[in-house]
Amino acid sequence: MNRTAMRASQKDFENAMNQVKLLKKDPGNEVKLKLYSLYKQATEGPCNMPKPGVFDLINKAKWDAWNALGSLPKETARQNYVDLVSSLSSSLESSSQVEPGTDRKSTGYETLMVTSEDGITKIMLNRPTKKNALNVEMYHEIMHALKAASKDDSAITVLTGNGDYYSSGNDLTNFTDIPPGGVEEKAKNGAILLREFVGCFIDFPKPLIAVVNGPAVGISVTLLGLFDAVYASDRATFHTPFSHLGQSPEGCSSYTFPKIMSPAKATEMLVFGKKLTAGEACAQGLVTEVFPDSTFQKEVWTRLKAFAKLPPNAMRISKEIIRNREKEKLHAVNAEECSVLQGRWLSDECMNAVVNFLSRKSKL
């Protein structure tokens, strides 16, 4: 089991720095950049260096990584550094013990940091330089991590993001990798993957809590309707710009949002793409409670650790009785939303929106 501090002290941070020096294997350039950027953010705050020239490749990569952390608080950067080193040490140690043929993902993830401590399995989206956009690998890894968490000995499971974003939603470059069967096959495969992915959230048997550390976009917002509690930093925002992207709601939000916040408020979000602040999302019932960003991690993890001490079977059974009444309906909604989206992905409206983003002509 990985050992991870939920709130890293200066001592934990120093220990992690020493651990990095002791790593037996080179963790690779991408991880080294992450370590560098988190270290700088934790010790100096937001990026304060002038941007290096385009030909100064190494310093430019370092600057990009640090700058991508935006205004991430020092305390959070320190925590994320400790988490990263912890997951790194265990994945590099355990990878040497993996037997041939064993699933790599049972020990290490490319797009997530998964740790378990104090009765809590924490699944952290870990593509901070891409604002934790969900690429195809991340969809698969989250499903894998949820299935593993449903069977491990933790009492509750938490989803959160590394860096300044919770998640910017579906990675729009997912649309660029066209298989031999063309865009129709791409859309069909996407709908199958999405249905299976959302199904894992519908069926997840333990209390599932979102710790929304920063802005959330698209599918990372709609899924919140399937969580059992949602805690948000006051830096978080909630944005579902489906019409802007020529798309339609997913994650069962066409059913959960009107129930949670009233049909008219759901329409403002899902049809007109109104972005909510954390306070507004809380007033509308999508978020359970909002915390000041400066104390967010400390307060939330203290609370979660207390929840995780409650009798796990009682929590599981109580969740089951709440969720079971809705399960069949949720699966039917999921199937319908995926089928509608499959058609949307082939529309000019959607293709133009994706091309505009990828050619840097548009951003949310």
Ligand SMILES: CCCCC/C=C/CC(=O)SCCNC(=O)CCNC(=O)[C@H](O)C(C)(C)COP(=O)(O)OP(=O)(O)OC[C@H]1O[C@@H](n2cnc3c(N)ncnc32)[C@H](O)[C@@H]1OP(=O)(O)O
């Ligand atoms: C199996 C398929 C299932 C599909 C399910 C469908 C889901 C629907 C949705 O989720 S809709 C939501 C889609 N998301 C977006 O449209 C967000 C697009 N991103 C943005 O508008 C902006 O990046 C931003 C507002 C999130 C952040 O802007 P900011 O200026 O702060 O940062 P950058 O734009 O410079 O971002 C840093 C790098 O990250 C890349 N990136 C961010 N989000 C995405 C994304 N969703 N898809 C792909 N790439 C993303 C961005 O391009 C930058 O990359 P670069 O450093 O290489 O330039």
